[in-house]
Every structure is written in structure tokens, then in C-alpha cells.
Amino acid sequence: MDLPKGLAGVIVDETEISSTAGGKLIYSGYPIAELADSTYEEVVFLLWHSRLPMKAELEAFRKELVSEMVLPSESTRLLLYVAKEPQHPMSILRTATSLLGTTNNVKQDEPPKILAKMLTLIASIVRIRQGEPMKEPDPKLGVADNFLYMLTGKKPTLEHAKMFNTVMILHADHEFNASTFTARVVASTSADYYSCLTAAVCALKGPLHGGANERVFRMLEEIVDNDADPIEYVKDRIANKLKVMGFGHRVYKNGDPRAAILRDIAEKLAKETHNEKYFDVQIKIAAFMLEEKGLHPNVDYYTALVYHCLGLERDLFTPIFAACRTAGWLAHVMEQRRESCLIRPSSEYVGPKAREYYKDHYVTTKGDI
Ligand SMILES: CC(C)(COP(=O)(O)OP(=O)(O)OC[C@H]1O[C@@H](n2cnc3c(N)ncnc32)[C@H](O)[C@@H]1OP(=O)(O)O)[C@@H](O)C(=O)NCCC(=O)NCCS
16 A cells, blocks of 8 residues: 555545645635734634634733733742753743643633743743743733743834734644644543643654744854855755755645745844845745755745844744644644544554464574574
8 A cells, every 4th residue: 555654645634723725824714814914812713713803802812811921830930940951942841831731720721821821931931041030911912912022021113013923823823734733633532731732842843843943043044154155055955965944845835825924024124133144045045945946935934034033042933933833733622622533543564474473482582492
């Protein structure tokens, strides 16, 4: 039997949350480009309820989320200990997400509270590692604006807040990607929300998934810091059979619709913050990769520069991706719970066939005397 590797192209279940069919990303029927100017909380509401909120509902939802953006003192106490460790922030986040499930009410907690706590958890990890005090959320600000404020310690300008909302919206969901599918598998066993999120964080951590954004910026730094030729750099990687991070996609073979929007934001921010050198390198590499390999930039490629221009450190890029995607993970966990069906596929066995234990055991333990 010819099986598709990595479940490529295999439809494993139905979903009402989002779709990438035909290379177009839609959330509950709305094209991503139309949602990009919305607010993160409006899109989260859409993902969770399959409809846009009424004005009063949206305000109530924003207030609810922002009011929950504080951690129980027990979580903060444990986090102070865990987050100082020298490990990568994604390793800290993996442990810290699991800790959230022990310092909150696993049986009663619902998605709004859990999403809010995850955002604060991630901002706290960042602040603790930087040795900076944690900021309280501002009740007047939106969810993404507050998250950016808590990450950087500075109130964002209106324009930066708008851009950050767009980035969070574009990362909020992506049908059955690896981390979301992982969350759904765990949810299908009737495990609690925190367990599903912990598993999702583990899947997102890898460089072929969420870990790519950090590596994109490492590549840009290596090129710019060493005054290297971007094309030679990339050629060298390809010659050594290494991936060029931020390119290619399992689903989008003709371009990632999120990348086009992110490219514009990266260009604007790079100009404003005098980071054009990185953007110029990105444009050169993107043109080369398309011509030589037929590969387009994916969501991580320009996001890396956006985060850098907003003053965020490279090793925080993937935890921020996790923060944005928590909305999608929770949407899928809720959908999977409604289905109430265990995910348990089958495999084709290709190992040795028809062996005789007693005969082989005799030979391996006694030798062939
Ligand atoms: C995302 C990714 C895992 C998709 O993988 P996939 O659908 O399984 O595609 P494959 O890895 O089979 O790639 C198909 C071909 O394109 C090449 N390719 C794909 N992405 C590449 C990249 N980023 N750099 C160089 N070559 C790449 C592969 O080497 C392969 O070439 P081959 O047929 O000569 O062996 C892959 O493109 C990748 O590793 N990208 C870099 C990591 C990244 O940016 N991840 C974030 C995804 S949003």
C-alpha cells in the first residue's frame, strides 16, 4: 500500500473552524485578508462561536478576557523559579503550561480564562527572564494591545497595536496543523484543556512548525552581521541539504496568504525602526527561493522581522506564536470535545513477520550449540 507520508493530503475529520482549501485561508467562512484589520478578541469570538459578536458581546468578551489576564499567586511563585532557568523559553513554556493546570481549577476553567492566563503566562516568562517587573493589564486596552504591553513594558502606539492585532489574528488558527492536531488527539481522550495545550506547545516547539520564526531571524542576523551575500548563504544551505527557514508549506504550494499581509507590515516597521537591512535581505532571498526552488515564504518568514522591529527578542518569537495560536487550539479542543470520539488511527505493519519466539530465544540465550 502506498501511504502518504506525514498524513499529507489526508482528510482526517471535519471542522467548522477554519479552512486552507484551494490555498485560501478562511476562518469560519471569512477570508483572512478581510479579518486582518479586526481585533484579536473579535476573531477569537468568531473561532469559538462560528459567528461575529454583536457590539455589546464583543465589549463584554474583551472585558472578560482582560480581567482574567492575571495569574494566581501560586502560578507566579512557581514561574519565578522555573522561568529563570537557562533553557529555551519554549521549554519553560512547556513546563509552565503544565503548571498552569495544577495551579488553576482544571475541572471548572473555561476557554476565556485559559486563553487570558496563557497570554499572561507567556508575558511573565519574558519579563522574568529579562529581570523586569510584570505589568498589570490595562482594563481600557484590547487583548492583543495588553499582551504587547505586558511583553515589552511599554504602552504600544495605536499603529503598533493595530499591527500586532493583525499578526495575532493571522496566527490564531490554521485548521489541522501539527500542534492543533496534537491538541485534538489529546482532547479526544477526554483530557482537560491544560493537558491539550501542554501537548500543543510541545508540537509547536519544533523547527519545522512554530520554531521556524526564530531561526529565520537567526539567519538574517548571520547574514547582516557578517556582511554576507544572502544568495551565497542560501545556496550554501541548499548545497548542504539544509532547509532555508521560513520557506515552503505542507498545504500552500503557491504562496501562504498570510505572508503577503505580513510582508507589508514588516516593510513598514523596518522603515520606521531603521531595520531595512534585514528586509532587503529577505526580499533578495525570497526572489531567489522562488526562482530556484519554486518555494514561497510562509507565515514565519516576515513575522520574524515584525517581532524584531517591535522590540521582541529572537528566542521569544515561538512563545508569542503559541500565545496567538492558543485561541485556535482551544477552538479545536472544544470542537473535538463536542464530537466525543477517540482519535485512534491504524498503521500498516512493515516489521518482521511470522517469527518463532521459543526457537529464537533458545538461539539468542544458549547460542547454537
Ligand atoms: C514546512 C515544510 C516542513 C513543509 O514540508 P513538506 O510539505 O513535507 O515538503 P517537503 O519537506 O517534502 O519539501 C518538498 C521539497 O521542497 C524542499 N523544501 C521544502 N522546504 C524547503 C526549505 N524551506 N528550504 C529548502 N528546501 C525546501 C524539500 O527539500 C523537498 O525537496 P526534494 O523534493 O528535492 O526532496 C518544509 O517546507 C520546511 O521544512 N520548511 C522550513 C521550515 C519552516 O519554515 N516551517 C514553518 C512552516 S509554516
